Amino acid sequence: MSTAAVDSTDTASWAARVAGVSKTFGATRALRDVHLDVATGEVHALVGRNGAGKSTLVSILTGLQAPDSGTVELGGAPGPSLADREAWRQRVACVYQRLTVIDELSVAENLFVNRQVIGGGRVISWKRLHAKAAELLGEWHLDIDPASTARDLTIEQKQYVEIARALSFGARFVILDEPTARLDGTGVQRLFERIRALRAQGVTFLYISHHLQEIFELCESVTVFRDAQFVRSGRVDELSRTTLIEAMTGEKVAVRSDPRPPAPGRLIEGGLQLDGLSGSAYEDITLTVRPGEIVGLAGSGGSGKFEIAEAVCGLGTPSRGTVSIDAKRLRTGSVPRAQRAGVGFVPKDRHREGLVDGLTVGDNATMSVPHRLGGHGWVSPKRQAAYAQELIRRLDIVPPRVDQPAGELSGGNQQKVVAARAIADDPKVLVLMAPTAGVDVRSKESLLATAVEATERGAAVLVVTDDLEDLRYCHRVSVVFRGRQVADFEDQWDDRDVVAAMEGVELSDD
Structure with missing residues (x-):
């Protein structure tokens, strides 16, 4: 063909x-x-x-x-x-x-990095550089101010800058x-x-x-x-x-069954509880995730969903409201405190916040559990290797080598390493932020199966995503729009209703 x-x-x-x-x-x-x-x-x-x-x-x-x-x-x-x-x-x-x-440079400097001298000579003419950048952006109909600092751009705008820079060399x-x-x-x-x-x-x-x-x-x-x-x-x-x-x-596609574990009983207590949680990007968030339950927190960009999750994990500090783990109030704003309270998490950006490229798979997977690997401040290499190998098996990390440099793995396997660290201490609460972003179909299934396995061990799992496929694993879904909870869905729901809530629109009845 x-x-x-x-x-x-x-x-x-x-x-x-x-x-x-x-x-x-x-x-x-x-x-x-x-x-x-x-x-x-x-x-x-x-x-x-x-x-x-x-x-x-x-x-x-x-x-x-x-x-x-x-x-x-x-x-x-x-x-x-x-x-x-x-x-x-x-x-x-x-x-x-x-x-x-490069965030520290202007858009114009990024467009012509290492080519700042426009029209010959040895001295940079900033007026000429900005004029040339404006001409390039205008040619490709990109509405971006060449004088703005790249740090202030959205991810979307940064992509356009990269595309414009590529086209400026003549590539088509x-x-x-x-x-x-x-x-x-x-x-x-x-x-x-x-x-x-x-x-x-x-x-x-x-x-x-x-x-x-x-x-x-x-x-x-x-x-x-x-x-x-x-x-x-x-x-x-x-x-x-x-x-x-x-x-x-390379396999026939089978009819999918419901991937969710059995829902926990209504009277089960403990797990994760958010009460009136507010911060700069969200307001008055109340949410319960029971042990053995997977709850989705969905929303589009700028909804505040990641900031809510980061408050649970210690990556952010809410201005008011409470986070409780097994009915014990968590003092927010500290990752170590959150981990000691029983929170494990996969951050939204595995490259910047999750993986340490220069370390091995074994080091990355076990860095949060030194207390399981030895005593009196010492880590047993033999015990570490054995524990890391078990995590590699549970997550199906390829290649299955403890000494493999983590930075050399494919994107899906890098995400699995970050997930391995999240579950290494058998957390009471597991928070997965954009867990399947940029990974293949098989890796998605493996990563979300980790959430199911965590519930079987008694964990409360919060999946933070805008991917409808991820939500298939959830017992309930709470949708946030511009920092506020706007809809809740339980057991079964229509994808159209979820998307409409995420985008802040209402569907007509006809």
């Missing part, structure tokens, strides 16, 4: 072509004879579970790695030599999930790596509108995402990788969701 209706003999019809590419790192085969054809002027999706080889292909497409074998063509010409970074920037750009915008082929992982629903739609507008202006996109609904909404073509190999390509409108998932997983 061809990826697009173009003449294969017309090299100008292809923004990128990869043929027979393989790549090995030591004993690990990262890519095995893969190919990819991206037609000029389309939005082409690249999908696959974590570890499928997507990141390795991106590094080859952007000239950061050379393939062991095979060929790469960009715009009908062979890829430049790795040393010629300028030539690569002129042909292809990548906007990564971890943005590279842009790779977007999980661009919606940190956006709310309205932000996603605005991004899609911007992508469609840029496509109409002649920009081609390779779109990488774990959210399959985005693929069907935005993309014309899709290529699937699995286990470092090419599986299939095709027109999106010719593939069903079931076919796509089966291609990604």
